[in-house]
Amino acid sequence: MGFRLANVEGRAVLVEGGDFFDLEATSEGFFRPDPMEAYRRWAELSALAPGLTSGTPTGALADVELGPPVPRPQKCFAVGLNYQSHADEAGLDVPAVPLVFTKFPSCLVGPTADVELRSDGCDYEGELVVVIGTGGKDIAKADAWSHVAGLTIGQDISDRPAQFAASPPHFDLAKSFDTFGPMGPFVVSVDQFDNPDDLRIVVDVNNETRQNDSTARMIFDVPTLISYLSRITTLLPGDVIFTGTPDGIGLAQGKLLADGDVITTKIEGIGSMTNRCVRVSDYVEAAN
Numbered sequence: 476m477g478f479r480l481a482n483v484e485g486r487a488v489l490v491e492g493g494d495f496f497d498l499e500a501t502s503e504g505f506f507r508p509d510p511m512e513a514y515r516r517w518a519e520l521s522a523l524a525p526g527l528t529s530g531t532p533t534g535a536l537a538d539v540e541l542g543p544p545v546p547r548p549q550k551c552f553a554v555g556l557n558y559q560s561h562a563d564e565a566g567l568d569v570p571a572v573p574l575v576f577t578k579f580p581s582c583l584v585g586p587t588a589d590v591e592l593r594s595d596g597c598d599y600e601g602e603l604v605v606v607i608g609t610g611g612k613d614i615a616k617a618d619a620w621s622h623v624a625g626l627t628i629g630q631d632i633s634d635r636p637a638q639f640a641a642s643p644p645h646f647d648l649a650k651s652f653d654t655f656g657p658m659g660p661f662v663v664s665v666d667q668f669d670n671p672d673d674l675r676i677v678v679d680v681n682n683e684t685r686q687n688d689s690t691a692r693m694i695f696d697v698p699t700l701i702s703y704l705s706r707i708t709t710l711l712p713g714d715v716i717f718t719g720t721p722d723g724i725g726l727a728q729g730k731l732l733a734d735g736d737v738i739t740t741k742i743e744g745i746g747s748m749t750n751r752c753v754r755v756s757d758y759v760e761a762a763n
């Protein structure tokens with residue numbers, strides 16, 4: 476049981492060790508190539524995956540560049556201030572209900588993609604990302620995990636000047652610049668985790684550890700987020716939730732991202748992803 480699903484050139488692949496298996500080919504057409512289709516059929520996939528990765532692999536991961544494992548979610552939610560330590564460093568009160576905003580799906584990129592900085596005020600936020608498998612409305616907390624296809628690693632990159640240019644801040648725009656949603660390397664099915672509610676999350680920038688916490692310390696845990704969101708909007712297969720970041724962000728430490736910085740984001744049971752920052756043109760004309 477269980478799968479690790481990745482995206483190679485827009486096609487769903489199953490990952491086993493350092494190898495990958497094209498899902499459509501290894502299933503002889505039973506599954507279509509679109510990764511989004513795989514999330515709709517996640518339970519079938521989880522049952523069949525071991526048998527689909529026993530033959531000759533399509534290729535080696537080392538030879539390909541992975542895309543975002545969820546390339547086109549209909550909805551991409553993100554949660555602010557979901558760890559006490561992060562609320563404390565931001566000097567903000569913990570919200571009474573989840574503080575939810577949107578990252579536009581167009582910002583999602585793969586686990587080795589460059590992050591394009593368009594100001595000198597950009598920041599990292601390592602986050603656990605939940606991928607919905609079975610959609611639904613009014614999902615009970617007790618049932619929530621059964622709606623999840625899998626988990627992956629995300630970076631909720633933020634342009635702080637853009638975020639605080641408006642009051643109240645506009646989270647959505649400032650966190651949706653192109654390339655501001657690296658994710659991957661794989662979506663790992665929930666059945667692969669001993670305890671999906673307690674996963675170590677670590678972010679290093681240039682090999683210096685900046686964030687190090689456990690997802691068990693979320694204020695609103697994964698079932699609560701799913702239940703809350705589903706009482707407002709119907710969740711669909713492939714929808715994703717960036718679940719918030721622990722303390723240690725650049726803004727709080729005076730260590731915002733610069734050209735050439737390398738962000739490594741690790742989550743227990745999933746793996747790691749590494750993204751390099753590239754300073755490109757400013758998004759606003761310099762004032763004169």
Ligand code: ZN
Binds near residue numbers: 553554555600
């Ligand atoms: Zn965030």
